[in-house]
Structure formats: structure tokens, C-alpha cells
Amino acid sequence: MVDLERSHPEETPLSAPTFRALFEAEFSYVFHTLRRLGVRDADLEDLTHDVFVTVYRSLPEYDPKRPLRPWLFGMAYRFASDYRRLARHRREVVDDRRIEPVDASPSADERLATEQARRLVIDALDAVDLDRRAVLVLHDIDGHTMPEIAQALAIPVNTAYSRLRLAREQFRASVQRIQLRRGER
Amino acid sequence: MSERDLEPLGADLESLLDAERSRPHAAPRSKDRVLSRVHASLAIGVLGGGVPGGGGAGLGADVPGGGPVPHAVGGAGAATGGLLASLFGKPLVLGLTAFALGGAVGAGTYATFRPAPPMLVAPAPVVTASPVASSTVEAPLPAIEPSVQAPADAPAASSASSARAATDADAGLAGHDASLAAERALLEVARNAVARKESAAAFEALGRHAREFPRGRLSEEREGLWIRALIGAGRTDEARQRASRFKKSFPRSMLIPAFESALGTIP
Numbered sequence: 005m006v007d008l009e010r011s012h013p014e015e016t017p018l019s020a021p022t023f024r025a026l027f028e029a030e031f032s033y034v035f036h037t038l039r040r041l042g043v044r045d046a047d048l049e050d051l052t053h054d055v056f057v058t059v060y061r062s063l064p065e066y067d068p069k070r071p072l073r074p075w076l077f078g079m080a081y082r083f084a085s086d087y088r089r090l091a092r093h094r095r096e097v098v099d100d101r102r103i104e105p106v107d108a109s110p111s112a113d114e115r116l117a118t119e120q121a122r123r124l125v126i127d128a129l130d131a132v133d134l135d136r137r138a139v140l141v142l143h144d145i146d147g148h149t150m151p152e153i154a155q156a157l158a159i160p161v162n163t164a165y166s167r168l169r170l171a172r173e174q175f176r177a178s179v180q181r182i183q184l185r186r187g188e189r
Numbered sequence: 190m191s192e193r194d195l196e197p198l199g200a201d202l203e204s205l206l207d208a209e210r211s212r213p214h215a216a217p218r219s220k221d222r223v224l225s226r227v228h229a230s231l232a233i234g235v236l237g238g239g240v241p242g243g244g245g246a247g248l249g250a251d252v253p254g255g256g257p258v259p260h261a262v263g264g265a266g267a268a269t270g271g272l273l274a275s276l277f278g279k280p281l282v283l284g285l286t287a288f289a290l291g292g293a294v295g296a297g298t299y300a301t302f303r304p305a306p307p308m309l310v311a312p313a314p315v316v317t318a319s320p321v322a323s324s325t326v327e328a329p330l331p332a333i334e335p336s337v338q339a340p341a342d343a344p345a346a347s348s349a350s351s352a353r354a355a356t357d358a359d360a361g362l363a364g365h366d367a368s369l370a371a372e373r374a375l376l377e378v379a380r381n382a383v384a385r386k387e388s389a390a391a392f393e394a395l396g397r398h399a400r401e402f403p404r405g406r407l408s409e410e411r412e413g414l415w416i417r418a419l420i421g422a423g424r425t426d427e428a429r430q431r432a433s434r435f436k437k438s439f440p441r442s443m444l445i446p447a448f449e450s451a452l453g454t455i456p
Contacts, residue, residue: 121208
């Protein structure tokens with residue numbers, strides 16, 4: 005019998021994660037990564053599914069000595085890249101009306117502010133070129149080192165640094181543009 | 190270049206990114222839905238893997254590129270009917286439903302009076318009543334086309350999104366998506382039929398998939414289901430032959446242990 009509780013048969017059972025455990029632990033990471041890479045909310049489940057099917061089939065190639073998340077990110081990045089090639093998948097107009105406060109308590113205000121900040125990040129990221137955005141997300145949000153990022157994206161370390169510098173410039177400018185449009189500055 | 194050469198993000202951007210870093214986990218329902226679909230895509234559900242919160246044989250087929258996504262439903266028949274309806278339209282669904290019910294009742298009655306009949310004999314009235322079903326059941330096994338075996342470092346070639354990279358033309362991509370959705374719908378019909386041990390219906394759906402998508406992206410899943418259907422129908426020798434060919438075509442498939450386990454228990 006095959007089920008997701010088992011390790012991939014070609015894995016070393018004691019050292020490699022089972023797919024099910026991996027799915028449970030990393031579902032949110034893949035889901036949020038795809039969002040940060042420009043996948044629309046309505047398509048997140050589809051793309052997350054695609055990534056995990058590929059993860060399942062690629063587990064034998066995973067080296068447990070390497071950090072898992074950059075490996076997962078690399079797969080998510082490839083799917084997001086394909087996805088973004090479709091004009092119909094490009095994010096359209098930023099719609100601030102998506103955020104609706106449900107009550108006026110202080111904690112709700114805080115939650116609203118945090119959610120607005122997250123929306124701003126996602127919207128601003130959308131203006132950053134995807135290859136640069138990938139480095140920014142891995143470095144400034146996920147906290148990975150440049151050698152890990154370079155390995156995950158199969159690029160030289162210097163290229164990763166260069167992309168991060170440019171990504172930050174684009175991201176900063178994008179945040180300012182959005183805040184100006186919203187009248188926050 | 191090094192970290193020191195980078196201009197700092199600044200407190201305002203750091204604050205924004207802190208909010209994103211603390212993003213809560215994705216909704217559990219979303220996780221369950223995706224897990225169910227992963228099961229379905231890998232043909233694991235029918236091979237015995239449980240799906241938390243899912244519907245087992247009633248796993249819904251997903252429709253890439255938007256549109257409503259049928260999810261797990263309580264009855265496998267309802268799932269099958271819905272999929273058939275989306276594929277063929279209601280009149281044919283009604284006919285097929287009546288056909289399937291009649292076949293099931295006939296087969297059940299036959300089985301009552303003649304224990305352990307060969308599966309190809311038991312539904313004989315059903316098979317002979319429909320040229321389509323008959324030709325499907327009796328058709329020679331199509332060649333296995335290993336077009337979906339994924340290279341390890343090229344995941345985009347492996348699964349549901351593989352064709353998205355094939356072209357930048359939206360029309361072409363939309364066609365790929367529609368084709369994949371049709372493949373999945375057919376295999377969902379087959380999967381449900383295998384789970385219900387309705388061999389004739391399973392072979393019909395699998396045969397149709399083989400004819401319409403001989404090099405389909407889900408051919409690995411189709412062949413996996415086909416072997417399960419053969420085992421379920423008691424056609425063990427054919428199952429073994431097909432499993433042998435499957436292993437040559439998909440030597441890295443996760444489905445192989447299941448076949449070997451199932452076939453190993455049969456004398």
C-alpha cells in the first residue's frame with residue numbers, strides 16, 4: 005500500500021522527511037511563498053497543489069543536508085514563473101477595498117493595521133521583477149543566507165547580491181508609490 | 190559583493206516586512222483541499238491512502254485556469270455524474286446512469302446466483318448492450334506512453350502545470366489547461382469506478398483516456414489505475430504484464446510498490 009504517511013521508497017527512511025510530514029510542516033510556507041511571488045489568491049491552491057505534486061516526485065533528489073525551504077522555494081519559483089507568463093494571471097489593480105474591519109476594538113485595529121501592512125508588501129512586491137523578487141523574499145522575508153539563495157536559484161552569489169540590491173530599490177519605490185496613492189504620505 | 194555593501198532596508202520597510210514575516214498559517218481547510226487533490230493527482234487515494242477530511246473515492250477533479258472546482262462529495266455516484274455531466278451533457282449522463290445502475294443490478298443478481306464469476310463474464314449483459322463498452326473492455330491494451338515522468342531537476346515538466354511553460358500564447362496554454370482538466374475528469378471517473386469495483390466502467394474511462402490522450406500528462410496515473418482495475422477484475426495475469434511494462438516505462442513511480450504489494454498477495 006502506498007500512502008502519504010510513508011517515506012518515498014527511494015529515500016533513506018530515517019533521514020529524509022516523509023512527504024506527509026513535509027506537507028503538514030511546509031504547506032503554509034509554499035502557499036505564502038507563491039503569494040509573494042505574485043500568484044493571485046484565487047489560484048494559490050492550484051499552484052500549491054502543483055508544487056507539492058512535484059515535490060512528491062522529486063523527493064528522491066532532495067539532499068537532506070541542504071536546507072529544505074530554499075529547495076521548496078526553487079520549485080515554487082519555477083511554477084510562479086510559468087504562471088506569471090500568462091498575461092491573464094498578472095495582478096491587476098490594487099484593490100484596497102479588500103480590507104474590511106469587523107469591529108472597532110483595539111486588538112482589531114492592530115490586526116487591521118498588520119493586515120494592511122501585509123497587503124502593502126504583497127502589492128509592492130508585485131512591482132519587483134520576479135527574478136529579483138525571489139532573492140528579496142528569500143533574503144529579507146525568509147532570512148536565508150546568500151549562498152543558500154544562490155544554490156536554490158542556481159545563480160552565482162554575486163548575481164544574487166546584485167538582484168537583492170535592485171529588488172530593494174524597486175520595492176522601496178513601489179511602497180512609496182502605493183502609499184502616495186493611498187494618501188498615507 | 191557582500192552584505193555590507195547593501196544599503197539597509199530602513200525601519201519603515203523592516204516594519205512592513207515584519208508584518209509579512211509573521212503571516213499566520215494558511216487556513217486548514219485550504220490545506221485539506223490541496224492535500225486531497227495531491228492524493229487524487231498521484232492516484233494515491235485509490236491505492237489505499239486516506240485523505241484527512243477528504244472523500245476518498247469522491248475526490249473532486251480540479252479545473253486549472255479558473256472556473257468552479259468540484260470538490261469531494263458524499264457519494265461517488267454523484268461525483269461521477271457531475272463529472273460526466275460536465276463532459277457529455279445531461280441526456281447522456283442520464284443514459285449512462287441508467288446504464289450503470291442496470292449493469293450494477295444485473296451484475297449483482299448474477300453474482301448472487303453464481304459465486305465468484307470472472308469479472309468479464311459477470312457484466313456481460315452490460316458489455317454487449319453497448320458497443321462502446323464492449324470495444325473498450327475487449328480492446329488490446331494500449332502502449333504505455335511515458336510522457337509524464339518528471340526529470341528530477343525539471344519539475345515543471347512533471348505535473349499539472351508542465352504545459353504552462355510550453356508556450357507564451359494564452360490560447361495555447363488555455364488549450365493545455367482544458368486538456369488537462371479533461372484528462373483529470375476521465376481519470377476521476379475511472380478512479381471512482383475502480384473504488385466501487387465497477388470494472389466495466391473503469392475500463393471504459395481508462396480506454397477512452399488512452400485513446401484521447403495516448404501521450405497525456407496523466408498517462409502514469411492512467412496506467413496505475415488500469416493495473417488496479419485489472420487486479421480488481423481478477424485479471425491477474427494481465428495486471429502482472431501491465432505492471433511489468435509500467436515499471437519499465439515509469440521506473441521511479443511511487444505507484445510501483447502498491448502494485449507489487451497487491452500482486453504479491455495474489456497466488
